[in-house]
Amino acid sequence: MSSRTITSLSNDTVKRVRALHMRKERDETGLFVAEGLKTVIEGVDTGHAPKILMHGPDAASHPMMQKAVAATLAARGEVIEVTHDILAKVSRRENPQAVVGVFPQAFVGLTDVAPGAAQCVVALHRVRDPGNLGTIVRTADAAGCGAVVLVGECCDPYSVEAVRATMGSIFAVPLAKATEEEFAAWRAGWVGSVVGTLLTATASHAEAEYRKPVLVLMGNEQQGLTPEMAALPDLNVKIPMRGRADSLNLSVATGVMIYAATSLP
Structure with missing residues (x-):
């Protein structure tokens, strides 16, 4: 899969990621949300590749983003550039992190x-x-x-x-x-x-x-x-x-x- 851009708050992928705030959705999908490039890189460095990697326009040029993007694409995950409003919706925070990763749970x-x-x-x-x-x-x-x-x-x-x-x-x-x-x-x-x-x-x-x-x-x-x-x-x-x-x-x-x-x- 390759990178794409989403600008609509009503996009189905945005809705699915936001739904992971609910335990029922996490239990059914076996996925969870990790916020921030540092946390995402911690996942990558320990062998956990994101299924979905969302980032704002400003994060695209960060040196560590290339590492996160490469790991996501190598695992056949999605890399999606989104707006600040989408990041805020997905994280339910007024000042969201610029990067959000969706990972498989690992019990x-x-x-x-x-x-x-x-x-x-x-x-x-x-x-x-x-x-x-x-x-x-x-x-x-x-x-x-x-x-x-x-x-x-x-x-x-x-x-x-x-x-x-x-x-x-x-x-x-x-x-x-x-x-x-x-x-x-x-x-x-x-x-x-x-x-x-x-x-x-x-x-x-x-x-x-x-x-x-x-x-x-x-x-x-x-x-x-x-x-x-x-x-x-x-x-x-x-x-x-x-x-x-x-x-x-x-x-x-x-x-x-x-x-x-x-x-x-």
């Missing part, structure tokens, strides 16, 4: 997450906030985690909000999904420590003895770990609160646990 199977492949794997139970989820994926990438496992009914890691929060790490960290039952069965074969966080725990996260590799299990924003999930770790720990706040934001708490797990000698 891995739970059995593909190898316990010995990295020092740490993160499991999230019923995480609800896409900003938290995206930030955790970004932190997992920064710390070199092997995967992020979504357990039970979680928010969509491929929502526009979650993808934005990953800052491109959505392409770098393997994502797996599992029911509570599937996760419990898989966890039984974990060869290192399985660590959860509980307010009632007595051991500090910084003083506990972990065995590599570490599987960090975190609960959701409202409830934390349910009793059933809290029974799965070998060790439950707490992150000490030294001020008036009685808890941390989920993404911050998960980041603390990730770095405790990945800083082992």
Whole structure:
């Protein structure tokens, strides 16, 4: 396929890309939207070519655009020059990025997450906030985690909000999904420590003895770990609160646990 130009807001391709803001459409198509040339290039550099690459007139001359265009065309995708109004409609932002890519989602199977492949794997139970989820994926990438496992009914890691929060790490960290039952069965074969966080725990996260590799299990924003999930770790720990706040934001708490797990000698 070659490049083309679209100027109409009512174009069918524009409508299809905009519809990817809805989870139902993402689930049915297996596609998602990534905004910004930097994020698109992160995808290209990790072997993920866009199915559709939309760009404004000003972005066409950017040196990295040639790389994105070449990868898209090599994968038989579409490269489309569009107006600022179309970019705003597609991204639902008044000040949109000049480049938007539509990519295939890339979940891995739970059995593909190898316990010995990295020092740490993160499991999230019923995480609800896409900003938290995206930030955790970004932190997992920064710390070199092997995967992020979504357990039970979680928010969509491929929502526009979650993808934005990953800052491109959505392409770098393997994502797996599992029911509570599937996760419990898989966890039984974990060869290192399985660590959860509980307010009632007595051991500090910084003083506990972990065995590599570490599987960090975190609960959701409202409830934390349910009793059933809290029974799965070998060790439950707490992150000490030294001020008036009685808890941390989920993404911050998960980041603390990730770095405790990945800083082992």
